[in-house]
Amino acid sequence: MIDVPRLQIESGRVVLTGQWTLAAIMPELSDLQQRLAAADGAKAWDLSAVSRLDSAAAVLLWRAWQQAWPDELNISAVQRLVLERVASQPATSPQLPVRRHHLVAALGSLLLRALGNLRGMIVLLGQLLLDLAHLLRHPADMPWRELSATIYKSGAQALPVTALVGFLIGVTIAYLSALQLRSLGADLFIVNILGISIIRELGPVLVAVLVAGRSGSAMTAQIGVMRLTEEIDALATMGVSRSLRVVLPKILGLTVAMPLIVLWTSAIALLGGMVAAMLQLDLSLLYFVDNLPRAVPVANLYIGLGKGVVFGFVIALIACHFGLRVKPDSESLSANTTRAVVTAITAVILVDAVFAILTRHIGVPSL
Amino acid sequence: MSAAPIIELRGISTRFGTQFIHRDIDMRVEAGQVLGLVGGSGSGKTTLLRQMLGLLRPTAGSIRLFGLDPGEADLLIRQTLRRRLGVLFQHGALFSALSVFDNIAFPLRELRCLDEDWIRRLVDLKLDMVELTAEHGRLMPAELSGGMVKRVALARALALEPELLLLDEPTAGLDPERSQNFVNLVGVLQQALDLTVVMVTHDLHTLTSLATHIAVLADQRLVACGPRQEVMAVDHPFIRGFFAAKAGKLL
Ligand SMILES: Nc1ncnc2c1ncn2[C@@H]1O[C@H](COP(=O)(O)OP(=O)(O)OP(=O)(O)O)[C@@H](O)[C@H]1O
Ligand SMILES: [Mg+2]
Numbered sequence: 001m002i003d004v005p006r007l008q009i010e011s012g013r014v015v016l017t018g019q020w021t022l023a024a025i026m027p028e029l030s031d032l033q034q035r036l037a038a039a040d041g042a043k044a045w046d047l048s049a050v051s052r053l054d055s056a057a058a059v060l061l062w063r064a065w066q067q068a069w070p071d072e073l074n075i076s077a078v079q080r081l082v083l084e085r086v087a088s089q090p091a092t093s094p095q096l097p098v099r100r101h102h103l104v105a106a107l108g109s110l111l112l113r114a115l116g117n118l119r120g121m122i123v124l125l126g127q128l129l130l131d132l133a134h135l136l137r138h139p140a141d142m143p144w145r146e147l148s149a150t151i152y153k154s155g156a157q158a159l160p161v162t163a164l165v166g167f168l169i170g171v172t173i174a175y176l177s178a179l180q181l182r183s184l185g186a187d188l189f190i191v192n193i194l195g196i197s198i199i200r201e202l203g204p205v206l207v208a209v210l211v212a213g214r215s216g217s218a219m220t221a222q223i224g225v226m227r228l229t230e231e232i233d234a235l236a237t238m239g240v241s242r243s244l245r246v247v248l249p250k251i252l253g254l255t256v257a258m259p260l261i262v263l264w265t266s267a268i269a270l271l272g273g274m275v276a277a278m279l280q281l282d283l284s285l286l287y288f289v290d291n292l293p294r295a296v297p298v299a300n301l302y303i304g305l306g307k308g309v310v311f312g313f314v315i316a317l318i319a320c321h322f323g324l325r326v327k328p329d330s331e332s333l334s335a336n337t338t339r340a341v342v343t344a345i346t347a348v349i350l351v352d353a354v355f356a357i358l359t360r361h362i363g364v365p366s367l
Numbered sequence: 368m369s370a371a372p373i374i375e376l377r378g379i380s381t382r383f384g385t386q387f388i389h390r391d392i393d394m395r396v397e398a399g400q401v402l403g404l405v406g407g408s409g410s411g412k413t414t415l416l417r418q419m420l421g422l423l424r425p426t427a428g429s430i431r432l433f434g435l436d437p438g439e440a441d442l443l444i445r446q447t448l449r450r451r452l453g454v455l456f457q458h459g460a461l462f463s464a465l466s467v468f469d470n471i472a473f474p475l476r477e478l479r480c481l482d483e484d485w486i487r488r489l490v491d492l493k494l495d496m497v498e499l500t501a502e503h504g505r506l507m508p509a510e511l512s513g514g515m516v517k518r519v520a521l522a523r524a525l526a527l528e529p530e531l532l533l534l535d536e537p538t539a540g541l542d543p544e545r546s547q548n549f550v551n552l553v554g555v556l557q558q559a560l561d562l563t564v565v566m567v568t569h570d571l572h573t574l575t576s577l578a579t580h581i582a583v584l585a586d587q588r589l590v591a592c593g594p595r596q597e598v599m600a601v602d603h604p605f606i607r608g609f610f611a612a613k614a615g616k617l618l
Contacts, residue, residue, distance in 0.1 A: 021528055021560070024530045026478065028481055052559070054528040054559075055492050056489055056528055059488045059492070060485070063485070063488075078558055078559045081555065085492060086488070086492060089495065090501075168561065319465055328463065328509035329508070
């Protein structure tokens with residue numbers, strides 16, 4: 001169907017025939033390029049038998065001619081137009097200055113970026129306080145719908161997965177400590193170990209990691225896409241404050257939902273631990289439940305719930321901050337979502353360490 | 368050249384949920400034709416174009432593109448098929464993570480046999496065709512105006528020197544001078560390369576100066592399809608209204 005592009009040298013004249021289009025020259029590219037190189041320096045070119053000439057082929061010819069018209073050229077008017085377009089282009093376009101990377105400069109820019117993020121979060125926090133003050137004066141502006149949507153999506157819908165993970169972790173810890181405790185003959189201490197570690201430490205941190213991956217990334221992506229599609233701008237033109245309607249319900253919602261998920265997950269993890277202890281150490285469920293309050297002071301529960309509140313707040317704040325920094329392209333969306341999750345988990349661990357230091361005298365049972 | 372039509376639709380029906388968009392549409396586009404596809408907003412022009420591309424399966428009916436089924440499972444066949452056509456989406460569909468230059472260079476690089484200098488020249492050439500400069504090549508899609516997005520998308524559609532161009536509202540959002548230039552550009556390309564063009568358009572000027580054939584979608588059916596002069600003379604409420612509006616505008 002396609003007539004093949006051909007090139008022949010006949011008594012000093014280079015004769016081109018066939019269809020010189022990208023699709024047609026592609027299969028024979030190396031062969032054609034060799035022939036063109038062989039015809040280099042020829043003065044007379046006959047293109048009158050070329051059925052089609054597109055700009056890709058025109059560029060090929062123009063480069064073969066060393067970017068100058070040959071002395072003698074036989075070509076139809078339409079095809080001359082194509083070549084003239086190519087000829088009118090500058091041979092090289094101005095190059096972008098190549099950016100060099102210095103170690104010090106890279107470190108500096110990393111630090112500046114971190115500081116910029118910190119500043120952005122502080123600004124967001126300030127805006128949040130202003131919004132809350134506004135809400136105190138105008139309670140009717142409270143975005144109840146968005147708030148309940150956040151609680152439902154990042155709270156209620158997270159229950160199954162957190163329960164599953166919590167149960168498995170509870171089983172694992174109980175099983176591993178049971179092995180150790182039995183060799184020491186201290187079977188009964190399993191209640192203390194499970195109770196304190198899960199309620200005070202593992203429950204909140206486990207949930208925080210799960211929620212950061214689940215809801216934090218979703219928040220960043222949602223706000224990011226809203227920026228991509230100019231929905232945030234549309235909201236602004238309708239006189240709706242983006243921080244009041246988009247950011248505040250997310251942060252408030254997750255702050256409310258987190259301690260509840262922590263409570264739920266810790267309970268299920270304890271259940272898992274109890275089941276494992278029953279199977280491994282023949283410890284009855286009733287004994288476990290009876291002894292839990294004595295082994296674990298209630299302050300631990302408050303610490304766990306307090307961690308839940310703070311973690312939820314931190315995760316949502318970081319997620320919203322990175323969502324608002326998304327630039328309108330898909331690359332920036334993915335980069336910021338990644339950053340949001342990584343930063344949130346790091347921040348949670350950091351805050352957890354601070355908690356551990358501040359509460360080191362509280363709720364530890366004295367033997 | 369064989370006499371087989373470039374695009375052939377047979378008995379196309381489309382339904383979204385319970386709502387029929389097309390009923391029993393037959394259409395042929397021959398090589399070298401410039402077909403203007405017109406119809407009211409929401410009459411299913413974009414949908415029909417997507418079906419021609421194999422991006423959407425019709426509820427009933429068959430589609431042949433260069434004699435092949437565009438929804439064909441074989442990856443290689445689909446690849447060669449899609450290299451022969453250039454598409455301009457209604458909203459541009461530029462790759463937001465790539466600069467303008469890389470957007471246009473993308474299909475060329477995918478061929479894996481052109482060197483960078485060749486690609487650069489071709490991209491500059493395409494940019495020039497749509498009246499953009501090499502400086503514009505460095506911008507990101509988010510930094511372009513609406514009309515510029517259209518022009519870059521057109522340049523990208525032209526990158527592979529396709530035999531078939533499918534354009535969804537190519538002149539919407541362009542100023543009159545630019546749309547005239549678009550008309551000239553497609554006209555020249557069409558002459559030089561014997562292009563086949565299917566374009567959705569609401570712009571009567573583009574239609575009358577470029578289209579050799581017109582297809583009219585109304586009431587879920589193809590109410591007319593044929594050479595421009597014949598279609599313009601068809602007695603149908605939509606067609607009369609469409610071209611009467613133009614007569615009014617020209618006065
Ligand atoms: N994915 C989809 N699901 C459901 N309905 C759809 C979908 N895509 C399109 N439609 C419906 O199909 C109809 C035709 O849409 P289409 O985009 O093809 O219109 P159009 O002719 O291109 O209009 P315009 O000129 O405004 O671009 C519309 O009523 C639209 O609501
Ligand atoms: Mg459309």
